[in-house]
Amino acid sequence: MKFAYRFSNLLGTVYRRGNLNFTCDGNSVISPVGNRVTVFDLKNNKSDTLPLATQYNVKCVGLSPDGRLAIIVDEGGVALLVSLVCRSVLHRFHFKGSVHSVSFSPDGRKFVITKGNIAQMYHAPGKKREFNAFVLDKTYFGPYDETTCIDWTDDSRCFVVGSKDMSTWVFGAERWDNLIYYALGGHKDAIVACFFESNSLDLYSLSQDGALCVWQCDTPPEGLRLKAPSGWKADLLQQEEDEDNDEGDRESTIRGKAAPAGEEKRGKVTYSRLAKYFFNKEGDFNNLTAAAYHKKTRLLVTGFASGTFHLHELPEFNLIHSLRWVLCSLACWTARADVRYSSGPNSLGQLLVWEWQSESYVLKQQGHFNSMVALAYSPDGQYIVTGGDDGKVKVWNTLSGFCFVTFTEHSSGVTGVTFTATGYVIVTSSMDGTVRAFDLHRYRNFRTFTSPRPTQFSCVAVDSSGEIISAGAQDSFEIFVWSMQTGRLLDVLSGHEGPISGLCFNPMKSILASASWDKTVRLWDMFDSWRTKETLALTSDALAVTFRPDGAELAVATLNSQITFWDPENAVQTGSIEGRHDLKTGRKELDKITAKHSAKGKAFTTLCYSADGHSVLAGGMSRFVCIYHVREQILMKKFEISCNLSLDAMEEFLNRRKMTEFGNLALIDQDAGEDNGVTIPLPGVKKGDMSSRHFKPEIRVTSLRFSPTGRCWAATTTEGLLIYSLDAHMLFDPFELDTSITPGRIREALRQQEFTRAILMAFRLNERKLVQEALESVPRDEIEVVSSSLPELYVEKALEFLASSFEVSHHLEFYLIWTQKLLLLHGQKLKSRAGKLLPVVQFLQKSIQRHLDNVSKLCDWNRYNIQYALAVSKQRGMKRPLEPPGSEAEAGASDDDSLHLLRPAAGDGGGEGMLE
Template sequence: MNFRFQNLLGAPYRGGNTLLINNTLLISPVGNRISVTDLIKSQTLTLPFQSSSNISRIAASPDGVFLLAVDDNSRCLFINLRRRLVLHRISFKKPVAALNFSPDGSFIAIAAGKLLQIWRSPGFRKEFFPFELVRTFADCDDKITALDWSPDSNYVIAGSKDLTARLFCLKKLSGFNKPFLFLGHRDIIVGAFFGVDKQTNNVSRAYTISRDGAIFSWSYSGTDDKFDKLGGDDSEPPSPGCGYLLHTGKWELLKKDFFMQAPAKLTACDYHKGLDLVVVGFSNGLFGLYQMPDFICIQLLSISKVKITTVVFNDLGNWLTLGCAKLGQLLVWEWKSESYILKQQGHYYDVNCIAYSPDSQFLATGADDNKIKVWTVSSGFCFVTFSEHTSAVTALHFMASNHVLLSASLDGTVRAWDLFRYRNFRTFTTPSSKQFVSLASDPSGEVICAGTFDSYEIYVWSLKTARLLDVLSGHEGPVHGLMFSPTNAILASSSWDKTVRLWDVFEGKGAVETFPHTHDVLTVAYRPDGKQLACSTLDGQIHFWDTIDGVLMYTIEGRRDIAGGRLMTDRRSAANSSAGNILAGGSSKYICMYDIADQVLLRRFQITLNLSLDGVLDFLNSKKMTDAGPLDLIDDYNSDAEDGVSKQTRRNLGYDLPGSMPNRGRPVIRTKCLRIAPTGRSWAAATTEGVLVYSIDESFSFDPTDLDIDVTPEAVDAALNEDQPSRALSLSLRLNEDTLIKKCIVAVSPVDIPVVASSVPSRYLQRLIEAFADLLDSCPHLEFMLRWSQELCKAHGQYIKQNSRNLLPSLKSLQKAITRLHQDLAETCSSNEYLLQYLCSTGTMK
């Protein structure tokens, strides 16, 4: 039952800004979670903690150790990125539109509404209140939208919605009462940046960029005065030579340039100080790269037709990260070679169905956007997308061969996909168009069955010829569940007509058994041995049938277990909400796991804590209830107008139609599909947040693809008999059998330990250390085991250092076992020492 959250698939990016730290790690917010992508290893992981609502802004310290994440409720998390832990939390009183660490990492600039706040950056120390507010500037007349630090960490330039940018000094100086204003723009400031001289590394210019596509270049001509030459009333005077005084020199407007992309709005921008490059993104999907200060266009390309919400350089300046929140699209573009480093796009509508491959290495997802995506579970990357369907994908199924995927859609087709050549090699249709909502294949892979939504029939095809073999009639409602028995060719179907029927497909006898229910049956599943059938009904119950005798064995009442979460439009609490009538369909924030033998609830997983979704709170805040309804559902501002979306565009998209956007577009939390991996070590759920993967393993160390016909217990014994300890240990680790692993460890000669230890693959190191920890409790060969541990640390020291977080649980177990033995031996040796002294003394006396 030790399933823990492993990763979030199906949504690489949902909005907010992104970061590229250490040139290789891409940090992106995904709802209320944070995703970290290693661009070199091509792996992505989701940090295990959640924010209270969707994360809107993130910032990283210059050394890449700390991460700040602020959500829509202005709640901030201070994160140790390497340890993946939340160190501190703080809430700001105003919405945060921008935040940034100072170049020396000691301060944090935060734009909280109209206020610019300078906070001292917390460290590793545990403090009661780690955040210390150093300065607050209240000079802006509207919300601050952009921030940038000077290289010496003494000045901040801030752009605002009042069409101006201001220069603020961190120190309290006697001759600097009012900030310098950069004027002239006619639209909201999107970006404000300091430019530096490459030779002296001092600020020599500044750039301000507005939403209407204008970039103003400002030149700075200053004196050689520094902070140590100027007196001030600051209690902490700066150290000598810490930076030049930017407010004593002269700022002047050098020139105005325009990107000329009207009517599109400029929505995102970034500046690289070392290369003097500016990248900008527009609301029409274009992005441009310009060499400053000459304003030379290097590239002007389009990645989509929707708004670009984030653009950012890496430290070297050769990679650009581009994100589109609406499409869930995230790209890393190397502009010099004009090639993609990363190209990932999630589903931009809800995921309807998921399916594991037989070896549990791949996960296929189908959604309302008519697309099918196949993900590698271990890396979290999508490696192929199929878009031939013209309507929502409703069901997916992997064939036993592992490289054939079947899909059913509302467009009236069932398609077979080749995962080697990435093509659609079979299309199954019917004489008249039908809407398919369920799919199954027999264990041999000869026939394919699909259930319909409109005609209530089940169609049967041959996979080899794509010929329609049979049409199974009898249901009086949509057939939403199909599954073949794992042991024979009996097909089970569940329907909204309150029945489950068993069909003998090959003999053509029609329905051989009917199991009646009192409510609509939503889905059906066989036990792996085929002797039991589980059915979920609309009233929140799970019925278990004996497939041999055809009798009802027992029923689990799941309605109360899964209840929770109140919608904004509900008039009653979550416990009495009318939505409980469809909780068996997944309209809940919980996923329940039951013990079938005892019919008891083992564990309840809460899939999200995101308050940006409807149905997460059990009790609504009565202070936000008005006569016109909940305050959160009253649209009292025109946010789309600021993004360049007119009212006519909103009507064309259907946003302003009556009843078209309930809850002001707030998505409702629910689970549409749930699948357990064939290995039983993980399971996945298609939710409103994306595809959540839960796993027993801390990492995917067991790879079923390592198993072939030669990897058997007999092969392990044969290798031991032939005096091949390295091969025997490798085979036992591939089998993942505890007894075999321990047997191979003990069989190694002490002389061969260094050689065998160095031959162990790094991915099996955690499993091997866990075996050592177990062996130390029962093995009498203490020196032998300590020698093993020492040689492993010598051979794999670098790997252990780089993956200390993943190996920490097993290393702690080994340390505890060694410490326990050390204490026992210390007591034994101490008592023996006194006994020996006594015996020696008595011998002398005699």
């Protein structure tokens, strides 16, 4: 089995903080999620998380005008220059301070960042190779408080900076003679956003108290004059002018010459306030939190802390829309070319994209309010279901990365989720005392299982037939068994003396394994009067239990950081793995003991077997996930799921810089003076909440599952739902390679029509393009002959290649013929290796099932349209039986019939024709 799993995607975490950006074509939204960045493709309906991460949560993202580069800055001031084309980090830079915003100039040659009360302009990286990608050009001073926002003019000559000191500053990007800086006042609260008008120096400024100021400049952008150089620069330019008398060569010197005498007498650039508008005219006061302005259409959208947003037309300030989405603050807005707006409510982890013309959602995604607790893969690997502490059950599409259904019937935290064998029913357990079954056809809760006495369920399991549901109680130490068909309680299994921590059915038999804190694992026979078949004694409390896919082995994780393996038939322990030193738990900020000693109380809390059963995946209260080889009982690979230092228990040692003579700095709330921090209210003051103090969530892995296809595995963590998959395209992994196998000889064998030999050599070289070329060179009539001549070992490789090709290739029928011939000709031989071939077959089933779903919907839609068109034409033919063919009435009605194919005329009985 290969262990080259790499980070693939992050689901369930839609938005936390930061600014949103649309790409140049407007088809994608770039959103920060924790310490990563996700690209939401609105056109293809997909989400993809970039395979890079910062040390702390992302605070701001700047996108270049051409959409190829992005600057990602985290809370610590570390910036990553990222190529969105090749999805890799090009350069790292530390700004030595917390950066509030970053913005590229429209020409892409410079960018400005704001930190503290200053603004710094850097030369943007170009197409040429540079030793240092970020070169500081100028530092601008002026504001007395922290800066908040940036905006550029269309010609990149000036930029404006807003500040918390209620002032707006206009700076020149070049050394202009008539504009060095200009300060604008007029506000009574912190500046939230400021925008230049299109092709003008006129600007708008918005403050937190809901005030909008319109500023007019008396100078057009073309009226800005370069300042004449002095000193050695003037001498150098004069020398160049003397040497070059040609007018074409003096273009650079003319730009640096002093302005004529008539122009020097002109005054400096001045601003005047034309108007001042207020958003809160009705007296419903709430803070303005975010704003965006579309210069071409002159539309301004503003979001408020109450969840409302307004759409105004400037400069007349005409209200177009006023809507309310959610009862929370809107954290960020951005606009795209055809005026779609996206917002991220920071308290709900929700991302909304709204199109104002059609008044409809383009995208609406939301994660769990609290942390995810459990997950399960569907049998074909296309869907993942997750349950969280917020009581929600969400189903995610692994191909698109979007959640397409959310069940909210549970009133308390979900503790366990699982699919039935058909893949169309989800069974969940919750702390509210219910076990519910959800139908993925009609998206409804069709069964609710309860116990005679109210109890809290900690886990759930479904047998391979999908007829028996079992759930373990946390407080009564009992196991309840129901029938899926009737919904009746079949039996209550007693015998455990501690809370039930895990349940698992044998995939091949009706044997239920239950793990408990009483240091035992009991095996129950579902068909033999619900009796205890065996009791396995452990050395510590059992935390998780799982069966191997073939049911011949049982793995148990215990509190003493061990993983023990058992033979369920003979009740004999076959092996043990010590994972105490592999887990490596971190040290919390408030811990008074080292991480080495605190790890004694930590253990693996979740287990799962790989698809082939050769290895086991384990995780717990740590940032590491371990893969162990079962037979050799050794650690094969360890994955670090997060490097985000904004989470707790990430560092192994105590940072001495956080220690003062008064104690640990972690005991002091650092956000006490910020907008979302703690404010101690005076008597009679309603603003401020002591419950909103700052805290750092602890890193942990709550659940792990391997995909049935074996190509990927998923983990629910503090950051969200992480998916790791095999990246086979970047690996050179030959099979039984020798010097006689080259790409030239493979193509020579294809020219000589020796297809079998060419395919075998291509599989031994294991280059995907060569394998594809060899398979697609086989004529359709000879596929059966070539398939029968392939050895059994290469049939497995051919099926795996076909399964992966179904996801990207358009040659659907051709590859289906290959799959059919291979399975029909070698099906009997492959039965002896059913256990090893199970992941490949499931991968093949997943790929074919996806095409079946897409094509079947299209075919049904076309079939219904054809039936409807035939019914309407038949009905119209019955109404005109006496009209001869080719008459004027028929010719005149032909144009109208094309308009009525999709809509029957009123009162003509079109419904009966449709039913026929």
